[in-house]
Amino acid sequence: MSLRSLYHTAGLVAACSLLPQLxxxxxxxxxxxxxxxxxxxxxxxxxxxxxxxxxxxxxxxLSGGT
Incomplete structure (x- = not known):
């Protein structure tokens, strides 16, 4: 894995951890x-x-659901 891919993966994990859990x-x-x-x-x-x-x-x- 390249260093750039590692940074992108780490950034994605960090961003996801900041989102409220749904x-x-x-x-x-x-x-x-x-x-x-x-x-x-x-x-x-x-x-x-x-x-x-x-x-x-x-x-x-549930009304209006498809």
Whole structure:
């Protein structure tokens, strides 16, 4: 590694350490991509599903998300 690359790497590490740490409040907790028999919906169909979990203390608004 050249000295210039070493300086760039050290500068990047230093800059990243100054940024506030960001944490997602809502995480994907569980995914079922082949739900054949586990959970039926209101129509009796077995759809794929994703479970979200809010790790924060406050409610999180998911409306408008894509």
């Amino acid at each position: 944490h997602a409040q809502v995480v994907i907790n569980e995914v079922s991509g082949a739900n054949m028999t586990t959970f039926a919906d209101n129509n009796g169909e077995y759809e794929d599903w994703v479970e979200l979990f809010n790790t924060g203390a406050a409610p999180f608004d």
